[in-house]
Amino acid sequence: MTHLEGHARLQTLLLPESLDDYVGPENPVRFIDSFVDGLDLTVAGFGRVQPKETGRPGYAPADLLKLYIYGYLNRIRSSRRLEAETHRNVEVIWLLRHLKPDFKTIADFRRDNRKAFRPMFREFVLLCRQLELFGRELLAVDGTRIKAVNNKDRNFTRASLAEFIRLADAKLDDYLQRLDTSDAAEQSAGGSRVQNLSEKIAAVRERRARCQEMLAKLERTGADQISLTDPESRAMAAHTHVAVGYNVQVAVDTKHKLIVEQQVTNQVLDMGLLTETAEPAKQILGAEQIAVVADRGYFKIEDIEACEKAGMEPYVPRPQRGPSVRAGLFRKDEFAYDAKTDTVICPGGQRLSPYSSSVLRGLKKINYVNKQACRDCPLRSRCTNNSFRYLSRMENEAVLDRMQARLALRPQVLAQRRETVEHPFGTIRQWMNQGAFLMRGLEKVRGEFSLTALAYNLRRVLNIVRFAELMDAVRS
Ligand code: SF4
Structure with missing residues (x-):
């Protein structure tokens, strides 16, 4: 027995007659080609869509865009590596019809058109919507820190x-x-x-x-x-350590774990980013009403209220924090509010009434107290370190009560959130090997992540939808 032998390098072969024969009928490059050809790149904001009448002809933005989508889909993001692929990769040679832009042209295209990648990401989301790939019932919102070019x-x-x-x-x-x-x-x-x-x-x-x-x-x-290196990046907590990077926010539809909306900020905390991330997702999905689940890092009463007002049903667990929790005393969620009488029922079964008020972030904060009941209470040592306990509520805290009631009826939604958002983040970091940005500056990393999110969605759709169906949708 011998091993398999290849052809002798100098042997004349009867190769396929055209380059097209090297690219299979269901090769993703065929989709990339049709998808980009169907886009209105001027509307998306790409420059130089119309060639200049004079001077040396430049590369069409559509060709460079195809190269980038292919690259991000195949873990090739650097302009030098993309240039190398135009010389040796038969799929890229097919996609670019033998064009071989140099790395500087490739890099300049990504930098100059950084704002146009987001509309293009949204075009693909619309295509997914046309293919009915979204459940449009539950969105999971989460953020992750991606490292910047800044030590x-x-x-x-x-x-x-x-x-x-x-x-x-x-x-x-x-x-x-x-x-x-x-x-x-x-x-x-x-x-x-x-x-x-x-x-x-x-x-x-x-x-x-x-x-x-x-x-x-x-x-x-x-x-x-x-x-100092990337002035817009910020040091932020990433799991167990602190890294300098950007905060990437996504809203993911739970049906097929596709990213509906994404944004990159340099805000260190997720708090306050719920409505900002979920509302554009609701709009692009065209949903009248949609549930939104996020982790406790997003818990902010003003944001949760805004989310409700925008026609969404937020599910955000209340974080257990504050001096009572630290001291091991009764938590706030162990007290129940009675709207009819505007009183709070404490764990000892006593009613606490409005006692004083103050203003916090422009909202009225009311303190509920029952000094007399606390004085003789056998639970006092578990409730307060003072002579009485007061419980404060914001004037709009009914929004949190409603959310608490919804969470009690649908506790599984929190586990659903975890498994939904883990998929894109895990895939982007591990499989797509995109745990760090290559560019500097907020606008540029936004453009970069739009390409990453598009590549993630595309990879996912290629696994879910029959290729012929996908091509029919893009051509229609
Ligand atoms: S200390 Fe006061 S608030 Fe706390 S359980 Fe007793 S009566 Fe209720």
Whole structure:
């Protein structure tokens, strides 16, 4: 027995007659080609759609867009690697009809058209809607941190700058003291140690001045942190560690786990981003009413209220936080509000009435108290460390009561959220190997993530829908 032998390299072969024969009838490049050819690139915002009348002909934006969609779908994102594929990859050669743009042309196209990738992502969502791939019943909203082109060492907060200045001052004191003592001792021996210390002092002073400058800039602008390589990126918690990156938000339809809406921000926390992410998703799905589930990081009463007003049914679990929770006392959700009498029923079965009020973020906050009942209460040690317990409610807190009641009727929605959002994030990070952005600046990474989200959706749709059906939809 021998192993399989290939053809001799110099042997003349009867190759297929056209390049088209090398690309199978159900090859995804055929879809990419038809999809892009069906788009109105001028409306999407791509530049140079109409060729100039004079000068050297440039590449058509449609061809470069096809190259990028192919690249993101196949884990090839760098312009240099994409250029290499135009020379050696038969699918790309077919897609670009032998065109071979250089890496700079490819990179410039992504940079110059960064705002046009989002409308194109939305075009694909509309195609998915036409194919009835969305359940349009439940959206899962979540965020993840994707690393920016900015090392952690090149990001500074006010606290880290203040600490550095403090350490620099201590170091300078030490060096200056050592300089004083060395000065006299070494004068006769040529003073090499003195010179050494002087250089160290100059270096620390220079770094200290840079930190002082950055701190002054933070004070001036009111910002919390400064990033030197990508100034728009921010240090944010990513699972168990802190990384410098961007906060990527997605709204995913639970039926096939397709991304309906995505946005990238440099806001460090998810709080306040629920309606902003879910409302455009509801609009593009054309749903009258839709349920939206998110984790407790999105719990913010104003946002939940806005979500309801926009015709959505939010499901966000209440986070267990605050001084009572930290002290191991009765939690707020163990108290029940009675709207009819405007009182709160405590775990001891007593009624707490409105006692005082204040204003928080422009909303009235009412404190409910029953001092007399607390005084004789056998549960007091489990309820408060003071002589009585007060429970505060915002004036619009009925919105949270309604949400709590919905959650009690549909507890499984939280598990549904987890398994829905894990799919796109897991796929993007692991399978698509896109755990870090390549570009710098918010607008550019937004364009980048639109391509990533389109590639994720496309990969998913290719697995769900028959190829012929997909091609019919794109041609119709
Ligand atoms: S301490 Fe007051 S609020 Fe707490 S359980 Fe007793 S009566 Fe109710």
